[in-house]
Each structure stands twice: as C-alpha cells, then as structure tokens.
Amino acid sequence: MSDEARKPKDAPQGGAVDPRLLEILVCPVTKGPLRYDRERGELISERAGLAYPIRDGIPIMLPEEARKLD
Amino acid sequence: MSEPAAGPAEIFDRRLVRLRRDRAAATVARVAPILDAAAERLLDRLDDVTRRFARALDLGGRGAVAPRLRARGIPFVVSADLSARMAGRAGELAVAADEEWLPFAPGSFDLIVACLSLHWVNDLPGALLQIRRALVPDGLFLAALPGLGTLQPLRVALAEAEAELRGGLAPRVSPFPELRDAAHLLQRAGFALPVADVEELTLRYRSAAALFADLRAAGETSAVRARDPRTPPRALFPLAAARLPAEADGSLAMPLPLVMLTGWAPHESQQKPARPGSAQVRLADALGAVERSAGEKAGRP
Numbered sequence: 001m002s003d004e005a006r007k008p009k010d011a012p013q014g015g016a017v018d019p020r021l022l023e024i025l026v027c028p029v030t031k032g033p034l035r036y037d038r039e040r041g042e043l044i045s046e047r048a049g050l051a052y053p054i055r056d057g058i059p060i061m062l063p064e065e066a067r068k069l070d
Numbered sequence: 071m072s073e074p075a076a077g078p079a080e081i082f083d084r085r086l087v088r089l090r091r092d093r094a095a096a097t098v099a100r101v102a103p104i105l106d107a108a109a110e111r112l113l114d115r116l117d118d119v120t121r122r123f124a125r126a127l128d129l130g131g132r133g134a135v136a137p138r139l140r141a142r143g144i145p146f147v148v149s150a151d152l153s154a155r156m157a158g159r160a161g162e163l164a165v166a167a168d169e170e171w172l173p174f175a176p177g178s179f180d181l182i183v184a185c186l187s188l189h190w191v192n193d194l195p196g197a198l199l200q201i202r203r204a205l206v207p208d209g210l211f212l213a214a215l216p217g218l219g220t221l222q223p224l225r226v227a228l229a230e231a232e233a234e235l236r237g238g239l240a241p242r243v244s245p246f247p248e249l250r251d252a253a254h255l256l257q258r259a260g261f262a263l264p265v266a267d268v269e270e271l272t273l274r275y276r277s278a279a280a281l282f283a284d285l286r287a288a289g290e291t292s293a294v295r296a297r298d299p300r301t302p303p304r305a306l307f308p309l310a311a312a313r314l315p316a317e318a319d320g321s322l323a324m325p326l327p328l329v330m331l332t333g334w335a336p337h338e339s340q341q342k343p344a345r346p347g348s349a350q351v352r353l354a355d356a357l358g359a360v361e362r363s364a365g366e367k368a369g370r371p
Contacts, residue, residue: 018163020146024178028171052173058154060166061173064085 014041014054021059027052028061042067080192082294084152084168087190091153094289098132098159101288104273105134108328109185111269112214113138115332119210123181127204128161129169130187132288136161139183148179151187156289172200180206184213186328194247198259208337211261217268217329218248223314224281224324231309232302252329261333262340271326278311281324 022036027045034043034052042051043059050066052059060066098105109131116123128135128149136149149161150172157164167173169184169191182201191197201211247255249266256264275281285291314322334340354361 021148021163021165024148024175025165025173026175028168028173031175055154056158058158058164058166059173060154061171062088062152062166062168063171065166 012038012041012054015057017054017057017059025059025061029063044069082190082192084170084190084192087289088152090289090291091151091156094132094287095153095155095159097287098156098289101284102134104271104284104288104326105132105186107271108214108326109134109138111271111328112183112185112212112330113142115212115330116142121208121210123210125179126181126183127174127179129182129184129201130156131160131183131185132156132187133160135183135185139181144181152190153289169197169200172197172204174204176203177206177209178204180209182209182211184211186214186216188213189215189247195255195258198255198261202259202261202333202335205335207335208339209335211331211333211335213331215247215252215329215331217252217327219325219327221324221326223322224310227310227313228306230313231306235303235305235309247329249329252331256331256333259333260336262336262342263332263334265332267330269328269330271328273324273326275322275324276320278307278314278322281322282307 017036022034022043025034025043026032027034027048027050029048029050030045032045032047034045036042037044037051040051041054043054043061044051045066046069048063048066049069050063051069052061052066054060113135123144125146126139126144126148128139128147130151131149132151136147139147146163147161148163148165149157150165150167151157151160152166152168154164154166157166165173169188170193182205184201188194188197198211205211249268253264253266256266273281273284275284316322352361
C-alpha cells in the first residue's frame with residue numbers, strides 16, 4: 001500500500017487537534033474530563049452523555065452541536 | 071441537553087448570534103479598522119502591567135486580538151468564538167465555544183481578552199464567573215463592550231420612523247450596559263481590583279447604507295429575541311436613514327463608547343483594604359489633627 005493510500009486511515013477523523021488544546025478542554029456542561037476518540041473525531045463527556053465533534057481540527061464545544069450518547 | 075437552570079431572561083437569540091457570526095467570517099475583514107482600533111485601545115492596558123503573560127485566551131476577537139497578543143510575545147494564544155468559522159479565522163488554535171458554557175479547565179490561562187464580544191451574552195454574570203475560573207490566580211481579564219449610547223442616533227431614528235409607519239416600536243438596537251453596572255458585575259464575579267472606564271470612539275460614515283453594510287459585515291445586526299419577526303416595512307430603513315442627523319459635509323457620526331473592563335483573578339499578593347479595626351495608629355495622630363467627640367452618641371475617640 002502506498003503512503004498516499006494509507007494517509008486517510010492514519011489521519012484522525014475531523015482533522016488533527018493541537019495536543020495543547022486537548023490538555024485544557026473540559027466538558028462545557030459538567031466541566032468534567034473529556035476522552036478523545038480519534039476514530040470518530042469526537043471529544044466524549046461520559047458524565048454529560050455527549051460527544052462534541054471536531055471539524056477541520058476545530059473542537060466544537062457547543063452543547064447544542066453535540067451528539068447524545070446512548 | 072438541559073437548559074441553564076433558572077437562568078436569566080434570554081434577551082438575545084444565541085443561535086442567531088452564531089449564524090450571524092458564521093456568515094460574517096467571510097466579510098469581517100471589511101470592518102477590521104474598527105475592530106483593530108478597539109483591540110488596540112483595550113490591549114494598551116497591558117503596557118501598564120509589569121507582568122508577563124504566557125497563556126492567553128482570545129474570546130470572540132474576530133481576528134483583531136490573537137495576532138496582537140502573539141506580537142506581544144505571548145507564545146500560547148487560543149481563539150474561541152461561538153462560530154467555528156469565525157474562531158478558525160481569528161487564530162491558529164481555534165475552539166468553537168459559548169461564553170455562557172466555557173469549555174476550559176480551571177486555571178487554563180493567565181490572560182483572557184474579550185474584545186467586543188460579550189454584548190451578545192444573555193448571562194453576563196455567569197460568563198464572567200466562568201472566565202474568572204478559567205484564569206490562574208493573579209491572571210488578568212480585559213474586556214471591551216459597547217456601552218450605553220452606542221448607535222444612539224440610529225436607535226432614535228429607527229424608533230421615530232417605525233412609530234410613524236406602524237404606530238408601534240420593535241427593539242432593533244441592543245440594550246447596552248452602563249459603566250456602573252459593568253464595574254459591579256466584575257466585583258460580583260469575584261474579580262479583584264476591578265476597574266471600568268469608558269473610551270469614546272466615533273465612527274464616521276458617508277451614508278446610512280454604509281453603516282448598515284458595516285453592521286452586517288461584522289455580524290452585528292440585531293439578534294434581540296423580542297425582535298419583530300415580521301418583515302420591516304420597506305420604507306422603514308430609508309425613512310430612518312433620512313432622519314439620521316448628518317454633519318455639515320453630509321457624513322454621519324455614530325458614537326461607539328467602549329466600556330473597558332479590567333479585573334484580576336484573586337491572589338494573596340494583591341493589595342486589599344485593611345480589616346476594619348486593624349489599624350495600629352490613630353488617624354488623628356497620622357494627620358497631626360486634634361480629635362473631637364462628635365457628640366454623646368458617638369463612641370469614645
């Protein structure tokens with residue numbers, strides 16, 4: 001497999017987020033910790049039951065834009 | 071998703087504010103001179119501070135704040151905006167965030183700057199409290215808000231025109247805070263050494279159309295929740311425009327009084343008023359004055 005073909009698989013979904021941002025981001029609703037799901041490109045707040053999307057490398061930390069976890 | 075519990079009255083439609091800022095991300099460069107002037111004046115306050123800052127948050131700066139903070143040698147600058155598109159335009163480290171739901175851990179920053187963004191927030195006391203918590207102790211908060219009197223000639227002209235056409239009024243210009251309220255809010259949110267002052271900025275326009283175009287380009291057209299959902303009468307804006315008081319050369323002067331807020335996250339090193347009764351020396355002795363009794367009911371000198 002060429003490097004070119006492998007690229008989309010290795011690049012995180014939603015674009016790469018600066019690790020320095022991941023260090024300081026918390027759930028805006030609970031102010032609790034977030035788990036970074038690279039596969040889905042989401043920041044998960046277990047306590048709030050919400051997954052915040054990452055688009056073009058920008059974390060969308062808006063409760064109304066978050067996906068509800070089952 | 072729960073709404074903020076027992077929140078304050080919702081004056082602004084936040085979803086609409088976000089939409090306006092999303093759209094304005096492509097046009098905001100047109101009003102850069104105004105945003106730059108406000109940012110310049112606000113950040114001038116950093117010159118009076120001997121402290122160096124290393125971790126800053128630009129809250130809604132629309133591209134006028136983050137580059138200036140970096141130019142001052144601050145290595146880590148995060149840009150947050152209600153609109154992801156606007157945040158991405160404003161700086162390299164971008165986050166879409168709501169000032170009423172800040173997503174930052176306590177003590178994430180030593181400087182937070184909100185330049186011309188907090189006037190669309192419903193729960194200003196709540197936002198200020200969250201801002202204070204996102205600061206390290208002795209961290210600095212700077213904000214500029216359009217104050218009372220902003221766009222006043224426009225407010226008056228629209229009200230008069232609408233009363234004439236419809237016999238009623240719809241709020242078309244936002245309510246703006248008074249200086250006194252702003253300082254009090256800082257104190258209420260637990261900021262130390264709060265200061266609020268006003269700097270007058272006057273915008274000059276060749277025509278009312280140019281003013282409306284700027285407001286749209288900046289994403290600043292009305293997002294007041296109680297705004298009239300009906301399409302305004304076609305004659306409203308032309309009539310209001312005709313009523314705007316013009317200068318001798320036909321230009322329009324629009325006041326933009328900026329309420330500048332400064333507050334520090336509390337730290338023990340900061341100056342504080344002494345506890346009542348903690349003085350070691352009598353005031354009269356310090357002043358070299360003779361103390362006289364104020365009457366029988368007053369306590370002994």
